[in-house]
Amino acid sequence: MLQRLTGILCTLLLLLGSAPGRADTLQSHAEQFLRASGAPGVVVAVLHRGDTQVESVAAGKACVDNDVPMQTRTVLKVGSLTKLFTGLRVQMLIADHKLTYDTPLARFFPDFPRASEITIRHMLTHTSGLPEMLMLEPLHSNLGRAWTPQEIMAMVAKHPLDFAPGTQAKYSNTGFLFLGMIIEKLTGDAYGRQILATVAKPLGMTSLRGGDDQTIIAHESCGYSKRKDGVLQKPMLASMVPPMATGDLSMTAADLVHLVNEGQVLTANLIDNPPASPYILKDGKPAKQYEHFLDMSYDKEYSEGFFIWRFRDRPMTLLGKLGMFPGFSACFFYDPVSQYGVAVTNNLESAVMEAMQTAVRILEEKRHAAAH
16 A cells, blocks of 8 residues: 555656646746847747647736736737738638639729739738738828728728739738728628637637727736837837737737647648648749848748748748737747647737747757657
């Protein structure tokens, strides 16, 4: 009996000791991120595809003003990571035969200039040629105004396309705003409610919120920018309304990382079936660009709201996205080899590349651990 009790005790000690070890490792990544970026606070979450139990840690401050600690339940704006949800909802509509990749914008907005040339695929892959909405003078000079999608579309319509659809790749918030408007036309429901009902709830995301400028959100983080001398300051005032389907969502990192399980709502999803090669432009060239930041070199390809990052300095190909909104930055990456996803959310708008670096390092560790 004594021998059996001793064995049980040893087993319990091993189990109790293993979880803190993993948390301590993740905590060290969070604290290293704070040192590298100077961000006030950060939340890091990790999830293996098919699982529901998220490993999550927080470090630093959610609100420096009132000395509020960052917690794993803290809600942060994720900016352009909203595009992952928009792309997923569009793919669901395609799977339901309500859209095709070749459906023209003219089906929904026949009066928009050259709408017959712009397709769903063009908007999903940032090859539409639509002018960047954030660079339009009325919107750019008054980001605090709650511009409606219809007002923004009318502004965009006054400008020529940057290039013929399908001939170049250029990041476009405008294309995803239009995709959000198409979602609303097809479903007869508001974009935010559609994402909640068809993506967030089925995947167990309880904190996700669509953007507005009035609702008080429990456990919401403050956001910050930096002066040139490194001193923290308040970010520029920007309404949450205009970004809509291109950047208006807020959530916890633990909810964001549930995107690894998008196969539960879409069978032919990008995470399970990443393309082997980039989208090809009309001139036969691949729609990709080379970038080098911090200690990372990679080719970045546009696809379905996600980016595909083919690293040149390490043997990894990751799917993911970076997001920014005044006061905030975020990163989500998924590794098809280890089948782990990482979400890094923080409250400093200029810390997006450090967030990416942190996510890559964590996934390298997960891949190494899986191999051994």
